[in-house]
Every structure is written in structure tokens, then in C-alpha cells.
Amino acid sequence: MTYGKKLRASERREAILQRLKIQGAAVTGKLLAEEMKVTRQVIVADVSLLKAGGEPIIATSQGYLYMKDEKQDFSYRKTIVCCHSPSETKEELDILVDHGVHVKSVVVEHPVYGDMKAELHLENRRDVERFVEQVHSSNASYLLELTGGVHTHEIASEREGALHEALRELGERGFLVE
Structure with a gap:
């Protein structure tokens, strides 16, 4: 247009x-x-x-x-705490979207600035691939690099089971902080 x-x-x-x-x-x-x-x-x-x-x-x-009123978009929401290396970011995000989970944001707690939040809105592998490529091509750092890998994600799904399945797999891979 x-x-x-x-x-x-x-x-x-x-x-x-x-x-x-x-x-x-x-x-x-x-x-x-x-x-x-x-x-x-x-x-x-x-x-x-x-x-x-x-x-x-x-x-x-x-x-x-x-952003329209998201309260109607997803029935189930959760904030999870994860820890991994930058090289494992794509794997973590792929696990979430493969289970039908929407990755809304990533948040890290910076010692000076407090909570630093980035809106992601990743829904599928194509979104994840674009995000990872954008980080690499711009020589940017992942926020998790500021905190030794510790970060939170706001996630959401239409199915409660999708959240449970994704969390189970993240736990099995050692990405969740319990």
C-alpha cells in the first residue's frame, strides 16, 4: 500500500x-x-x-x-523462568512454539535498570528463525547474556495441555529453573 x-x-x-x-x-x-x-x-x-x-x-x-485486547486471545498464560546459553536460544523457543505456545516476551533483571522486557510475539518456527537471524545479522546480544542465562518468558496458549507439554519438555532439556 x-x-x-x-x-x-x-x-x-x-x-x-x-x-x-x-x-x-x-x-x-x-x-x-x-x-x-x-x-x-x-x-x-x-x-x-x-x-x-x-x-x-x-x-x-x-x-x-x-495490540488489541489480548485477554480474549489466549485462555492460558504463564510466566516461566529459564536458564541456558545463548546458543541454546533457538532450541528453547522451538520447543515452545512446536507445542502451540505463543512466546509473548522475554524479561531479565538488570542490576542497574531493573526489569528489562522485550516483546517477542513468536508463534511458529518461522518467527523463531527470523528472530534468531535478526539477532545474529545485527551482531546484537540476547538479553539473557546480561544475566548469565537467567530470564523469564511470558507464554500463552489456547490449550492448557500445550503449556504443560512444553514445560515438561523444557524441564527434560534442563532449560527450566525450578
Whole structure:
């Protein structure tokens, strides 16, 4: 959805908001910038203004996401504590999504900044692969590297059994902190 003319700032922000609401999935800042014929930095500022205005937009590893009322999305939710090396991240996330578990976020407790949270919203192996590739290609670090591998995940599923099965397998692989 590329716009023929350059939009005014207020029109552009409204277009971004509508695009995110309709999409139902994450949209990258790069793609929004191309569509709106502006720089990615302009999109970052626009999204910041939308968020400051109360719009429930989050930045994930896959792009910007409009957060509808999630309470209706998943019947079962849990926060789990895990510990593993950075090289085991893909295996941990694959276990979760393979069981039909949605990995909402990762949180680490930093000694200076307190809780540091990153929205992930990973639902399948393709999402996991994209996330891992993005970390590697950008030479970024996983948050767990700040805490010797200890981190929490907020997870959710439509089936309670899916959570139990995933936790059982994570425990068997030694990823859970009990």
C-alpha cells in the first residue's frame, strides 16, 4: 500500500495506525517508511507519538504491532523462568512454539535498570528463525547474556495441555529453573 503523494504528518500517523490495525501482524519500520515515502527515523518518531497518545503499539523483533485486547486471545498464560546459553536460544523457543505456545516476551533483571522486557510475539518456527537471524545479522546480544542465562518468558496458549507439554519438555532439556 504505497501512497502516491507525500502525506502530511497527521495523515501519515493515521495511515500508520490504520495499517497496523488492519494488518493483524507485525510490520517493519522499513516497510512503513517505504510505503509512506519517508525515512525509518520519521516512522520511529511517528510511532512514538502514537504510543504517547495512548495507542497500544509495541515494537517487536518482527516490527511494529498493534495490540488489541489480548485477554480474549489466549485462555492460558504463564510466566516461566529459564536458564541456558545463548546458543541454546533457538532450541528453547522451538520447543515452545512446536507445542502451540505463543512466546509473548522475554524479561531479565538488570542490576542497574531493573526489569528489562522485550516483546517477542513468536508463534511458529518461522518467527523463531527470523528472530534468531535478526539477532545474529545485527551482531546484537540476547538479553539473557546480561544475566548469565537467567530470564523469564511470558507464554500463552489456547490449550492448557500445550503449556504443560512444553514445560515438561523444557524441564527434560534442563532449560527450566525450578
